[in-house]
Amino acid sequence: MLAAFLGVNRIDGIIPDSAFGVKEPIPRWPFYLLIALVVFFLLLAFLFWVEENPGTFPRVETWWARTRGRLARTIAPLRPQRRPKA
Numbered sequence: 001m002l003a004a005f006l007g008v009n010r011i012d013g014i015i016p017d018s019a020f021g022v023k024e025p026i027p028r029w030p031f032y033l034l035i036a037l038v039v040f041f042l043l044l045a046f047l048f049w050v051e052e053n054p055g056t057f058p059r060v061e062t063w064w065a066r067t068r069g070r071l072a073r074t075i076a077p078l079r080p081q082r083r084p085k086a
Helices: 002-006 029-052 058-078
Strands: none
Touching: 029 058
């Protein structure tokens, strides 16, 4: 149809050949990593909000306090001991 309008039989070269082709798809793992990080920081934001507003979610608050205590006990032997000031 376009060839008849232009009066030519061949229209090669009007659209470059590089416009068509099979391209390798972009990897999906950065997208999934971004989603995982968003969910992780959303969870942390909720836990810190619960910590700042005591009594709103008592079961979550007790679980978070217990978990923070366990983490502190686990990490404490790994930290260097502080010397008392004279």
